[in-house]
Amino acid sequence: MRFFKVFLASFLAFVVFAVLSIIVLSVLIGKALTSEKVTISPNGVLVLETGQAYHEQKVVNPLGALMKDEPAETPGLFQTIRLIENAANDDNIKGIYLKVNGNANGFASNEELRNALIRFRQSKKFVYAYGELMDQNAYYLATAADKVYLNPKGIVDFTGFSSQITFFKGALDKLEIKPEIFYCGKFKSATEPLRETQMTAANRIQTTQFLGELYGNFLQGISKARNVDTATLHGYANENLIQEAADALKYKLVDGLRYDDEVVNELKTKAGIKADEKVNFITLGKYNNGTDLSNGTGDSKIALIYAQGEIIGGESDHDNMIASENYIREIRKVREDKNVKAIVFRVNSGGGSALASEIIWRELSLAKKVKPVVVSMGDYAASGGYYISCMADSIFAQPNTLTGSIGVFGVLFNMQDFFKNKLGVTFDGVKTAQYADLGSMGRPLTEGEKRFIQNSVDSTYGSFKSRVVAGRKLDPAIVDSIAQGHVWSGVQAKELGLVDRIGGINDALVCAAKLAKLSSYRLREYPEVKDPFTKLVKSLGGDVSTSMVKKELGVNYELYQKVKEVQAMHGVIQAKMPYSYSF
Known part of the structure; x- marks a missing residue:
């Protein structure tokens, strides 16, 4: 009888603990994810970071919010584009500050963001870009700005595109693992890493073709933005001329070499902010929390x-x-x-x-x-x-x-x-039909x-x-x-x-x-x-x-x-x- 009393008491304590844990957890989640509506104050400068990865849909991250090391919500790609469009018509937003350090997005996503920034500039508001280590995808996005500034000791990667494949055939041979491969299409190279030690001729042809197309689009976009012809830009990469910050300025890839504080001072002037006042920087997450994007009207x-x-x-x-x-x-x-x-x-x-x-x-x-x-x-x-x-x-x-x-x-x-x-x-084993263990x-x-x-x-x-x-x-x-x-x-x-x-x-x-x-x-x-x-x-x-x-x-x-x-x-x-x- 004593055993059952102890068991029931322990079980009841566990249930109470579990219920209380769920309640506490729910309260914590609510506090982490439900913040008061942000009011966007005047003379704001919207801050976008090129290193931010934008998924197709917004990403809700309650664990990051609870740990206070990541935002509770990251806007999706289209949501970000809509926020940029909204900012173009928002009197409280004077311009955009593009912080250029790395780029976690793919080419087409980058193109969507770049086009949104170009459309934003049509509102006559400014876009200033500043970076310290600009990879090529990040730099491409930066060229949508009115001004592109690089840290005096910074680097712009401008070396061209390459594609590298990891081949596993040698490792599989050593391990005596034999892949049995079936495919259709001479360019269907998904199985190449398992059956070859280097690219086939067909795959090399197709990769060269589409890589050239992507690189051509990259050069054309920069050419139009920086007023440097594509052949000259390709020469920069081919000869590896952009090795230091001074080279990027010399060859007109950037507008100036500035430190972050110097760029901020220039932003103040551009936004009409007094020298002794702080810039009202507004992160994308904050702007998202303070903006009601319209989803349209009507029943349709x-x-x-x-x-x-x-x-x-x-x-x-x-x-x-x-x-x-x-x-x-x-x-x-x-x-x-x-x-x-x-x-x-x-x-x-x-x-x-x-x-x-x-x-x-x-x-x-x-x-x-x-x-x-x-x-x-x-x-x-x-x-x-x-x-x-x-x-x-x-x-x-x-x-x-x-x-x-x-x-x-x-x-x-x-x-x-x-x-x-x-x-x-x-x-070893037995089977009831010839192909049962296929x-x-x-x-x-x-x-x-x-x-x-x-x-x-x-x-x-x-x-x-x-x-x-x-x-x-x-x-x-x-x-x-x-x-x-x-x-x-x-x-x-x-x-x-x-x-x-x-x-x-x-x-x-x-x-x-x-x-x-x-x-x-x-x-x-x-x-x-x-x-x-x-x-x-x-x-x-x-x-x-x-x-x-x-x-x-x-x-x-x-x-x-x-x-x-x-x-x-x-x-x-x-x-x-x-x-x-x-x-």
Whole structure:
């Protein structure tokens, strides 16, 4: 009897403790995330940092807020663009101070931000940029400013673009792991790191082509902003002429060499602030908290659906995953909502599961039958990312979007020799049918099994091409010639008919409104951002684990990610970009 009394008392204490913990945690979250409405005072200068990574949707970070080391909310890319547009018409904002140190964003995202800054300048308000260590992507964004200043001891990286691939074949050979590879398209190079020790000729050709396109866009933008012709700019990089801050000034890449305090004093003069007064700097987060962005008026709505990350089957609660079941629900919801008159599908993905891509394509095709669907492409909309885009009424891409990569592949790993010779592990078993253990890592595939898998890959590739033929209204022979897994820039894709127009999210929204014959509408964004409590619980789990791994591995974290990606390929037919490009 005494045991039960102790047990019940302990259990009751645990329940009380758990309930109180939840209450306290909820209060802390509320305090961390719910701040009083900020009032934007006059003579403000909006501060933007190029090192800030902008996801497609806003990022809620309750754990960072609780620990006081990160903001509770980081605006998404389109939200940031809208805030910049709002600031152009806000009498309390005199200009923008662009702090240029690194750039965590992709090329197309950078283009969206740069165009927003250029439009902001049309309001006759100033944009001043200052940096100490400007990488090329950050410098490109800085050239949207009226004035670009560099620390007298600072550096502007101006050495040109390069692309480097990590090859695993040598390591797999040493480990006696034999990948069994199946693919369609001579340019479909996603499996090259597993089967080659260097780039194939076809991959070298396509990478050279699109890298040249991206670099050409980079030079053209800077040329127009700095009034230096592209050939001269290319010469600077080719001869490595920009080695010190004085070189950047000499060759007109910057307007002056200043320290931060000197730039701030110049901002005071520009903003009409007295020398003995402080500049009213307003961070993007503060401005977001003090600004009510209008989502439009009326009953008619346009749904803006964000699709960012790898395409996978089933469900996922991860922010950067395009899980087929999740997106079926979201697309079906807006398809069946009679007040939603058009859909803008924002794609920022290098692809993933071919089957999951087909499932999402199907749901979007059903939506297209009842209302216009317009696609806006981000940094990537390639392979599976293009699969889920090709059915749209109209497709917009930035000139430096990477798209296409129409091709598929499959990989299985024969690890029999690895387990036997390296670990002393062997496998044996029984089966009720000849192919019941097809795909096992414990044995090699038979020739018949290899034919089965290649047939499946060929069939999936044929389906992918047929979706492009129907969606883009192109001749099958043309699609076959521009498919083959070939990666294209946005400019190239437009010339080939894979993309309709060069433009950003705003352009896609204007197009959608026009197709739906809307003179006014309300904007509604999907998927809905998770509530703070759910987000915190997730942060205390997976996000913390990820942060710990990143901290422990440091610069090796990227290699760790690549190894995990290779593991995830096993047995799943992929419509995925060759790899993540880093320039």
